[in-house]
Amino acid sequence: CLFKMSFGEILPIPPLLEEKDGVFNLKVIEGEYEFFDGTEESTLGYNGNILGQTIRVKKGDMVEIHVNNSLKEDTTVHWHGLRVIGIMDGGPHQVIKPGTTWKVRFPIEQEAATLWYHPHLLHKTGIQVYKGLAGLFIIDDERSDSLNLPKNYGVDDIPLIIQDKRFDSQMKLEYLTRNEDIINGMLGNVGIINGVVDPTFKPQLGVTRFRILNGANARTFNLAFSDNRSFYQIATDGGFLEKPIRRKSLLLAPGERAEILVDFKSLNEKVELRDGDYSLLTLIPKDEESKVEKVPKMLNQKVKLPDTSKMKKRYFVMQGSGRTVNINGKQMDMDRIDEYVKLNEPEIWVVTNASHHMGRDMMMGGGMSSMMGNIPHPFHIHNTQFRILNRNGRPPYKWERGYKDTVLVDPGETVELLVEFRHAGLFMYHCHILEHEDMGMMGQFNVS
Ligand code: C2O
Numbered sequence: 176c177l178f179k180m181s182f183g184e185i186l187p188i189p190p191l192l193e194e195k196d197g198v199f200n201l202k203v204i205e206g207e208y209e210f211f212d213g214t215e216e217s218t219l220g221y222n223g224n225i226l227g228q229t230i231r232v233k234k235g236d237m238v239e240i241h242v243n244n245s246l247k248e249d250t251t252v253h254w255h256g257l258r259v260i261g262i263m264d265g266g267p268h269q270v271i272k273p274g275t276t277w278k279v280r281f282p283i284e285q286e287a288a289t290l291w292y293h294p295h296l297l298h299k300t301g302i303q304v305y306k307g308l309a310g311l312f313i314i315d316d317e318r319s320d321s322l323n324l325p326k327n328y329g330v331d332d333i334p335l336i337i338q339d340k341r342f343d344s345q346m347k348l349e350y351l352t353r354n355e356d357i358i359n360g361m362l363g364n365v366g367i368i369n370g371v372v373d374p375t376f377k378p379q380l381g382v383t384r385f386r387i388l389n390g391a392n393a394r395t396f397n398l399a400f401s402d403n404r405s406f407y408q409i410a411t412d413g414g415f416l417e418k419p420i421r422r423k424s425l426l427l428a429p430g431e432r433a434e435i436l437v438d439f440k441s442l443n444e445k446v447e448l449r450d451g452d453y454s455l456l457t458l459i460p461k462d463e464e465s466k467v468e469k470v471p472k473m474l475n476q477k478v479k480l481p482d483t484s485k486m487k488k489r490y491f492v493m494q495g496s497g498r499t500v501n502i503n504g505k506q507m508d509m510d511r512i513d514e515y516v517k518l519n520e521p522e523i524w525v526v527t528n529a530s531h532h533m534g535r536d537m538m539m540g541g542g543m544s545s546m547m548g549n550i551p552h553p554f555h556i557h558n559t560q561f562r563i564l565n566r567n568g569r570p571p572y573k574w575e576r577g578y579k580d581t582v583l584v585d586p587g588e589t590v591e592l593l594v595e596f597r598h599a600g601l602f603m604y605h606c607h608i609l610e611h612e613d614m615g616m617m618g619q620f621n622v623s
């Protein structure tokens with residue numbers, strides 16, 4: 176199903192956004208962009224034609240960001256994974272009108288992690304992200320500074336924004352042109368990394384760190400290397416794991432992030448990063464030594480979960496298919512608050528995907544199970560980093576025991592999440608398949 180035109184272009188690295196007089200300035204612009212030679216598309220970007228510059232901050236910082244909307248349409252900017260008060264969250268209520276500037280100022284109160292930012296306009300999130308609006312938001316802290324990890328951005332610390340887009344036979348970009356798009360969400364036929372089709376990156380010899388964001392609208396990627404090598408996962412959505420976990424593949428749903436370490440030992444190790452059989456990125460080591468030779472043994476404090484037996488439980492059932500997708504029988508309503516939650520009081524969110532289990536089938540191209548609407552839903556919660564307590568009563572996988580803000584819930588599965596909110600205001604929870612979100616698989620909760 177997937178086709179590709181190979182450019183062998185060098186992987187672009189989204190530049191770090193420089194502060195000016197203590198302010199990060201983002202301008203939302205419409206641009207022209209060539210995914211394929213000679214086919215100009217109208218795209219959206221932050222300070223550029225596509226995607227956004229990387230915002231990098233430190234725990235303890237007071238951060239100020241000004242977002243200027245130069246589009247002819249509304250937008251918002253949501254800081255995905257960040258703990259901030261409701262009016263700074265950038266959800267569907269914080270609309271930035273054309274020609275206006277939205278100013279936020281908030282302290283960074285959470286540990287080192289790879290977060291991201293993207294629009295969150297009611298019913299329009301899917302198209303705006305698809306046209307190019309997404310950027311990384313990296314937090315450093317004392318621990319990340321002191322660990323012996325690759326941290327030279329763009330050299331041995333490499334961001335990978337993985338997406339897919341669909342092009343027609345004339346190589347023009349398509350969005351929501353097929354009936355099944357309403358059910359599956361918008362699946363592409365071409366893989367895109369950092370805005371480019373099939374790029375090549377030349378890592379140093381030694382250990383390279385990849386910060387991977389699944390920034391796709393709907394596709395869950397099952398990432399692995401063409402030589403079946405193992406790698407180490409060191410971080411989840413919201414921070415470092417306790418220790419590196421050795422893995423051979425990495426399932427990453429829309430909205431999720433993972434950081435991995437990959438060791439390159441010799442110059443002739445040409446290897447591809449793939450989703451199933453589909454090659455997304457080619458890696459060819461270069462004759463240069465990386466500063467990091469070994470994978471650290473420990474990364475983060477031991478996770479100590481509190482006694483959860485007396486905590487309040489709240490239930491969320493994701494159900495329906497296509498235009499009927501909903502949570503607890505309700506579709507998103509800007510004027511309805513679905514849940515009232517107490518500030519600083521941990522509780523358990525029990526999230527169920529009520530479609531029937533038909534097995535996982537999410538390689539590029541989709542399959543029968545997704546046609547029937549029995550698809551895994553990545554459930555995302557604003558203003559928190561949670562812990563997964565269990566999946567269908569069983570302990571979570573060891574690579575998902577770090578902080579999470581998005582969790583993939585399979586058909587027939589129930590996951591229990593330990594959540595806590597430290598900032599007040601109105602926030603969203605939703606499926607991160609953006610077409611599901613846009614069709615109403617979203618609810619609002621108030622924290623006070
Ligand atoms: Cu990444 Cu509510 O979004």
Ligand code: CU
Nearest residue numbers: 254255256557
């Ligand atoms: Cu979010």
Ligand code: CU
Nearest residue numbers: 552606608611
């Ligand atoms: Cu969904």
